[in-house]
Amino acid sequence: MxxxxxxxxxxxxxxxWWIGMLLLCLVVAGVxxxxxxxxxxxxxxxSPTPPGASEEVQPIADVTQPGEYLPDPLVGQKVAVSGWWVGEDFVVVDSRFNDGVEGYWVTGQLRLADGEAGPDQLGPVSLAVALGWAPTRDAADAAASALETLVAESAGDPVELTGRLIADEGPALPPRGAEPDTLTTMSSAALLGRWHDIEQLSVYRPYLVWDEPAVGLTAISSPAPAGGSxxxxxxxxxxxxxxxxxxxxxxxxxxxxxxxxxxxxxxxxxxxxxxxxxxxxxx
Structure with a gap:
């Protein structure tokens, strides 16, 4: 044998054959x-954010645009914006902590004035705003009702706000046993489903934490972001x-x-x- x-x-x-396969692997590895x-x-x-840069109030149009995600260096940036409240859209968000205490936020839809979103603004634009914190659901509901009445009596007078822009938290399912429409996160997409007069509406992804709490509410604790590395x-x-x-x-x-x-x-x-x-x- x-x-x-x-x-x-x-x-x-x-x-x-195997040399050809090696060349193919070289191309893949190179990519x-x-x-x-x-x-x-x-x-x-x-580039790290300079110390104190987030505290310099800027027009919202200089920071972000409707529909855009908020870049990390700009999370917590203070902005100024003007517009008017949509009276029927004061919505309570559950499970919001303020200095370690669980409670509720009252939020509203701010319809921006013409040109506030920039010179290319086409159609209506809205921004979700957290107006303040309440320790109980009853207090939050009472504040929301009072705000609706106040807006109705003022006939939609314009307002000017300053506050801190915070990135959208995304929608979340309600807790087990809670009502189906319960909100526990600040999500512009989720709030949009509760708002009125939204035809052709553009919405900012981040939301604004108002510096001055609305009547009957406590200011939301929103410290300046730590400087980046x-x-x-x-x-x-x-x-x-x-x-x-x-x-x-x-x-x-x-x-x-x-x-x-x-x-x-x-x-x-x-x-x-x-x-x-x-x-x-x-x-």
Whole structure:
């Protein structure tokens, strides 16, 4: 029986097919490496907010636009805005803590005056506003009713507000056993479903915490945000992930080539172990 000499792993890896697969892995790893470098650049180029910058009141149009997410450096920025209240839309939000005490927020729909959202404003624009905190639901409902009456009597007089912009918290399901329309998060999307006169309405994603509480309510504790660092650790984590993916592309190529080599060696060994029939020509 002739002796079988199986190929080495190196010989298998140098075959055209596996060289082509290696080149493909190089391309994939290069893309991952570029993405990692891009994430790292974003992490290191992040400029920390100067101390006290969030306390300088700015027009809301200079900070964000309707429908846009509020960037992290601008969360907590104080802004000025003017408009009028939509009288039927004072909504109570449950489970709101104020200096560690659980209670309720009274919120309202502020319809912005023309041009407040910027020169490109088209159609009506609204902003959700947290007007104040109450310790009990009855107190919050009473304040909301009083505000509705006050707005109705003032015939929608314009108001000017200053407050802190806070990122939208997103909608959430009501707690077990609560009424289906119970709100527990400050979500512009959820409040929009409760508001009136919303045809063609544009809405800001963040909400405003009013500096001056409405009558019958306590001011909402809203301290200045802590100054940011010069590094965005989330982007650094993503950069590390891309580096791991790039390394995994080479490992996958090696693992597949090794599996093919092991299978080829096993097949040759199995074929060598099968007895060969006698050669009739040798008789």
């Amino acid at each position: 002739p002796e079988v000499f199986p190929p080495t792993l190196r010989e298998v890896m140098l075959r055209p 991952f490496a570029w993405l990692g470098q891009w994430q790292l650049g974003r992490a290191l180029q992040t 010069g590094v965005n650790w989330l982007n650094i984590f993503y950069a590390i992930e891309w580096a791991v993916f790039a390394g995994f592309a080479f490992y996958l190529w090696y693992r597949l080539a090794r599996d093919a080599w092991e299978k080829e060696v096993e097949d040759l060994q199995d074929a060598a172990a099968i007895p060969q029939p006698p050669d009739p020509a040798a008789r």
